[in-house]
Amino acid sequence: MDWLERAARLKQWTRGGVRAPHKPLLLLYALGRYQRDAEGELRYSAVEGELQRLLDEYGPPHRTTPAYPFHHLVSDGVWEVRSDRGPGSPGTGLRDLRESGATGRLAPDLRDALRREPELLPRMARSLLDLHFPPSCHGELCEVVGLDLDPVEFVALSPARRQRDRRMRDLVLAAYAYRCAFCGYDGRLDTVPVGLEAAHVRWWALDGPDEVENGLCLCSLHHKLFDKGVLGLDDDLRVLVSQRFAGRGAAARDQVEALAGRPVLGPVPGALPVAAEYRAWHAVQVFRGAARATAPA
Incomplete structure (x- = not known):
């Protein structure tokens, strides 16, 4: 068996x-x-x-x-x-x-x-x-x-089912100029980007393709929050923040709540932005609850 x-x-x-x-x-x-x-x-x-x-x-x-x-x-x-x-x-x-x-x-x-x-x-x-x-x-x-x-x-020991495209990370990070599309973090250790990841908008595990239009360059924190449904994207590629998120300190306000309504940074000219079908999938399948109001300017 x-x-x-x-x-x-x-x-x-x-x-x-x-x-x-x-x-x-x-x-x-x-x-x-x-x-x-x-x-x-x-x-x-x-x-x-x-x-x-x-x-x-x-x-x-x-x-x-x-x-x-x-x-x-x-x-x-x-x-x-x-x-x-x-x-x-x-x-x-x-x-x-x-x-x-x-x-x-x-x-x-x-x-x-x-x-x-x-x-x-x-x-x-x-x-x-x-x-x-x-x-x-x-x-x-x-x-x-x-x-x-x-x-x-x-x-x-993972059984091979779909093969990932190893170029995905490099292509997505380059498309977003090696900075987090949500907060702008662009840290490097010497010449190597650190703390930046290629996030799948529609998860690879659930048939999301390894394509730039299904990716975002995000810092480690915002990648995790995006995958947990704290953060999302609206039709205009602005950041959504779930009303269910709560933080008591200044870091939570500055690094999460203040993102509400902020336009995505990138991609660079010539690179494809997040496709509507993948953004819609994330909105339905991952984002948690209603979005909070846009943060005051």
Whole structure:
């Protein structure tokens, strides 16, 4: 049985192209727990809060419930659920899962495979990360779900599905004159740009192409905030700041809130700006909530 292929083909809810990483998040969480306790079970009532926080932070902008993946992941053959009523999930209702003492864990055949093949766990984890989340979130997501992956193994064992264009970073940074399109940061160490990254507007993991019109040169901070939905772009390529963002200090005001309504810096003449289709995808799939009013001049 090809467990990597099975994990890569998790059946996901789809409607209007909205991303739904509910099952991948639960599977990553289960792999992290398996790494710490191979025989342990996850009682829904005990882990519901942690799973909800995962969905709130890494799931779609609209709020959803962890009961959905807890119940439906069984159909993918990688997960099993039992309750006080016996084998099988009692349903998708929160009350059903809580009151029946529902517990879940990786399917027996998958647990056996993980015991036989220690390299399978990091390969599955990396595949799930690559297929559903941007690279800027991989490290922190592993920390949140408790996955301890060897850095070399983490990169080397990723199954090849789409090949990235290695020129993407150089092309995007050059198109934006080696400065952050949001704040203008342009730091270098000697002659080498530091703290600048090529951000995909439509995530590469979700079919975003390695093209300049799907990229922005952003500093490390604003890249992370862009991928987490704190920052976005409007139709006029001005910066959006989510009303849900809150910061108490001057740094949060100066580096985030003050960006509201600011025009994107670049690209240079002759380079393509962010295409409308990719900006629209980010607005629907990533940006969190309504945008705050333009910062005063």
